[in-house]
Amino acid sequence: MNEVEGKVLNMYDKSRPVEEDLFETSHVNQVAWTLAVLFGGLVIWLMIALVNAENQRYALVTKKCADPLFKGEIDQQCLVMVQSRDHWWEHLGYAMTHVRQTALKK
Template identity: 65%
Template sequence: MSDVEGKILKMYDKSKPDEEHLFDSSNWNHVAWCIVVVLAGLVFWLAIALVNAENQRNALMTKQCADPIFKGEIDRQCLLAVHSREHWWQHLWYGMRHVTPEAPATVGRRR
């Protein structure tokens, strides 16, 4: 090999990929994305639970599921199928805004 060829090969030697570290990977990125996916799933599940609970609470507050036969009782089958507001996001919005229970009405109470 001539001296010129040796210089050219030496010049292009650094452009070869480093085969030693070519397939190294880190699991930290996978762990972080797995945590993000699990937390997003948890938030989604909690939002569904909040919508269902608020739907039933609103139906009970507006007396939409009163039992027609036994006065003062609740029709449990109605609670499973009732839609007390037009859209599910209205339940979610109300549930996210009202995080503490409402104070009972004190109308007619004397001190």
């Protein structure tokens, strides 16, 4: 093998991939990401439950679900389907800012 062939082979040898870097390894902590996703899902679930509870509470306060046949009674079907405010975020905002007030009434 002459010098020119040696330079050509050396040039192509440098273009080969490094076998240690060929298979990438991830250093992401899978447990931490799993816990973050689970806690995020839990927070969203609790927000949905809070919005539903505040929707029903406000419907009871404004007497939107009074039973038309029996005075003083509550229409349970209405309570499940009622939309007491225009948007869900209004329920969430009220419930988040009035936590202490409703807890003291008990």
